[in-house]
Amino acid sequence: MMTTLLRLSLALALTGLFTLVPSAAQSPSSGLADLPRACNVDRDAQSCLKQAIRLYEGKKLPKDDLTARRFAAKACAEGAAEGCNFLAAMLEKGIGGPADRPAAERNYRRACSAGYANACYNLGQLFYNEASNDEEVVEARALFAKSCDAKIVDSCNNHAVMLKFGEGGPRDLPAARALFDAACAAGSIDGCTNHGYMLMMGEAGPRDIARAATLLDAACTANAANACDNMGVMLMNSMNGPADFGKAGTLLRKACALGSQSGCFNLGQMLTKGPEPIRDAGAAEAAHQEACRLGHKQACTLTTTPLQPGA
Numbered sequence: 001m002m003t004t005l006l007r008l009s010l011a012l013a014l015t016g017l018f019t020l021v022p023s024a025a026q027s028p029s030s031g032l033a034d035l036p037r038a039c040n041v042d043r044d045a046q047s048c049l050k051q052a053i054r055l056y057e058g059k060k061l062p063k064d065d066l067t068a069r070r071f072a073a074k075a076c077a078e079g080a081a082e083g084c085n086f087l088a089a090m091l092e093k094g095i096g097g098p099a100d101r102p103a104a105e106r107n108y109r110r111a112c113s114a115g116y117a118n119a120c121y122n123l124g125q126l127f128y129n130e131a132s133n134d135e136e137v138v139e140a141r142a143l144f145a146k147s148c149d150a151k152i153v154d155s156c157n158n159h160a161v162m163l164k165f166g167e168g169g170p171r172d173l174p175a176a177r178a179l180f181d182a183a184c185a186a187g188s189i190d191g192c193t194n195h196g197y198m199l200m201m202g203e204a205g206p207r208d209i210a211r212a213a214t215l216l217d218a219a220c221t222a223n224a225a226n227a228c229d230n231m232g233v234m235l236m237n238s239m240n241g242p243a244d245f246g247k248a249g250t251l252l253r254k255a256c257a258l259g260s261q262s263g264c265f266n267l268g269q270m271l272t273k274g275p276e277p278i279r280d281a282g283a284a285e286a287a288h289q290e291a292c293r294l295g296h297k298q299a300c301t302l303t304t305t306p307l308q309p310g311a
Helices: 032-040 045-057 065-077 081-093 101-113 117-129 134-149 153-165 173-185 189-201 209-221 225-236 245-257 261-273 281-293
Strands: none
Touching: 032 045, 032 065, 045 065, 045 081, 065 081, 065 101, 081 101, 081 117, 101 117, 101 134, 117 134, 117 153, 134 153, 153 173, 153 189, 173 189, 189 209, 189 225, 209 225, 209 245, 225 245, 225 261, 245 261, 245 281, 261 281
16 A cells, blocks of 8 residues: 655664762762862862852752853863763753864764773764764764674664764665664663554565564554554555554654654555545644654645645
């Protein structure tokens, strides 16, 4: 009947952005009230980092992003790789002061080089999402591979996405499939979604509809939009037993509500071309309009009034 036009998901969360990794040694002054003194006088990097996080979170003292950024800079200067990662994130997003991409890159790189794998992941995200040249895409792939080796599971998914689409290097579907499988087993919902898709389509290995359905159903339950979309497509096309348009519609509506342009498009197609009892021109129009708003080019041509993607 129809197939999804899905591009596999790339994890977007900045994993570990504000994660505090406890120091192996105790700070000279462990009391929270003493953190500024321990940072400024004793030059204890972990105290600087803890104070930066406290000010950023604003839980037991007023939130102060400007001062949090200053303490993060001190933590980084005193040798805390986590502090450099924290500072880089604030610089990237313009928290506590102006955004500064070059400075964010420098500090992510400093933390990554010091062995803080989350910074390697964050730098990979920066390069992948805002690449200014092909060299940054190549480096993003290498950074995802490096942080995947350090057990950052979202990096494993992202590295697999780049392998699948040949971004930043040669395309390698078998390696992508294996890496999605490993990322899923390690807890990546996107990894499960993407592995389920490859199993469903029989990409780079045998098709396994039963396992694909298990993975996609679990990922959809965890609110992975693309998983809900793929499960809906599977049910529409009788890929896992008789077609179930009622459940498919429920899943596609969920995918659409979660922001999947493909989910909205497929919902519109089902309501347009599905069995007569489920056809609904008004709901199909609304679904195609939402898909168009989310950037689906084909959906834009199917609305009553032609629209531009993203409009």
